[in-house]
Amino acid sequence: MTEKTHASLAIPARDPGEGPALPPRNVEWKRAKIALWIVLFLFSLGAVRTVVVDIMHSRSIDATTRQNTRQYVNIVTPTQTDRGGETLLPGTLRGFVESPIFARATGYLLHWYVDIGARVKQGQLLADLDTPEIDQELAQAVAQRDQTNSSLGLAKSSLARWQQLRGRDAVSQQELDERQSTYNQDVANLAAADANVRRLKQLESFKRIVAPFAGVVTQRNVDVGDLIDAGSGASRALFALAQSDPLRVYVQLPQAYAQNVTSGQQVVVTQAELPGEQFRGTITHISGAIDVPTRSLQVEVTLPNPDGKLRPGAYVQVALPSAARARLLVPGNTLLFRAEGPRVAVVDANGLVHLHKIVIAQDLGQSLEIESGIDATDKVIVNPSDSIADGDQVVVAAAAPNRKRAS
Template sequence: MTEKTHASLAIPARDPDEGHGLPPRNVEWRRAKIALLIVLALLALGAVRTVVVDMMHSRSVAATTQQNAKQFVNVVTPTQTDNGGETLLPGTLRGFVESPIHARATGYLLHWYVDIGTRVKQGQLLADLDTPEIDQELAQAVAQRDQTSSSLGLAKSSLERWQQLRQRDAVSQQELDERQSTYNQDVANLAAADANVRRLRQLESFKRIVAPFAGVVTQRNVDVGDLIDAGSGASRALFALAQSDPLRVYVQLPQAYAQNVSVGQHVVVTQAELPGQPFHGTLTHISGAIDVPTRSLQVEVTLPNPDGRLRPGAYVQVALPAAVHARLLVPGNALLFRAEGPRLAVVDANGEVHLRKIDIAQDLGQSLEIESGIEPTDKVIVNPSDSIADGDHVLIASPQQKGKKAS
């Protein structure tokens, strides 16, 4: 009994859960700790990744900001004008003789014989007028002259008889003087009547509108049946006539070139609508004074036009021998307008901007001819921003950057 009791005491106690196949409790805790550690490690790795990405993004933003803060500019080097002694200036073609044709007599247009573009000779009939009032006045003047002529004949014969009577002392000197006065008055009346007839005949001749010079008709402003008023005040011109060979070209020469032109110099005239066709003329007249408002000198060029390719009124370019030394040319879009005057932005070797005061000799449209203020080796900024100022640091754009800007 005692041995059985001891034997039973020596047998270890069994876990209530051992018979059911479940893991021990400390194993569960161990697995939970491992899972927690894995989760914490993953969170730590995510946090580290987020911090690294933020740092990289911050550095990228800073680099981009620094890159964008750099000011890139395009520059050009001034080119020198050739010392060919030619200055290109605008001019206007005008007929050597131009005139509106007005009527000297009042009447109705009976017929016109020429139209625009017609070449006419001097004295050629352009139009006829119907002038009934002038015709009646002329007929009346002729009748009055005939009446005065008859009175003069009677006065003359009467004077001759009284002169004979005076020689025989049959009449007094007073009576002879009266007959002499009547005769002299009739002579004067006849002269006045003749003058009036000549005036009306000359006025009647104006019913024929003729060309005062040879040229081409550039305007016709009337038609058959129009009432034509005499004179050129409020009345319209019947025709406009221009002599197209030779032509005159009027040019306003800047004061800077006024001392370098003289009568007889050869000039070349070109027209944009006739490319590759230069026309050669001669400088024939120079104004004796500088025009005060424009500070320019008017010159006149005579230009032969035998084939009529050039037409009066056209805009042309005239190459005048006015330049005396080479100047620098820069693009027109490099100019800066400031309150102190025109400026050009120049970049030095260190990338620093300097605003140069310049003197513009001539504005050629797409380019500027500079008298002074820059050197041939300067790098001039093209299309500078309005905010650019002295001392700014800029970078000269490379060809690749220029291509990116263009795109």
């Protein structure tokens, strides 16, 4: 039994003519299974690699986006004003006395003796006029006065004779009264003729154009041969004259500072074309009312000008005394204009932006005096973007140097 079993289990001998032997089926299945697992592993490895690459790329894009959206800003810190309670305002220089010179007689310009820039004294001859019509009128008036004076002499002698005749009762009182009336009328006519002669002589004197006060000639608008019309209606001025020492400075003081000035206070006047030079004047007149359209108070300053450096009509700046109160100064390019009013952007310690509402005390051109809204330790952004808003994250690039207002 055992031998049969062994015999049945024995592998029959391979016939040499049957070809190569094939592997068993279970071996092929194992190989296919291994290959399948290898393919699945490779696919999984590729999928994991793709997912990892996508995640790293997404993180790189996010980092680049955050880098690009980061705002770099420059900052300044406010400074204290250095003028010690002064208000700097624009002013206009005017001559202490200014006047256009018109003709009072009609005629032709015969000659002029002074030109622009000439300094003249009071009563100095400026020009001569040729007035033939006035000359003829004066000659006629003199003749009429002589004629009236002759009639008056006849009326006077006639009245004397009729008074004698009345004393002898040779004429009536009515006739004497008529002679008295004729005499009185001739006296009045002579007075009128004398007045007319004096008027024409006065008009004749206007042929000489003289300076009404000492000053400098600022305009000459006529030349020899020009027809000159009397009066200042439609006619033009022959000359313009201004007294340049002292000068008047007119300043429009805002209503907010109207209570800080009084007559007699000293002020400092500067002109941009004369750097480093200061001129001291005195407040002499203050308007008694606020100008409604501008809400400002007109202040007049008397300014000595013995050397003539300052000229009437020039633009100047006047440092008026004001209430001594410390104010902060920031550059003008820190200002933001919003619908709610002026703002400045301030950066806190965490790099967040806060828009502060400010009250501007005075606009100095390149800088601003701030009444309230910021502190001396605030970091104010220079040239902020128009789109900047509360809560924006910024990076401070570098601290810009503070700008000081020019004195």
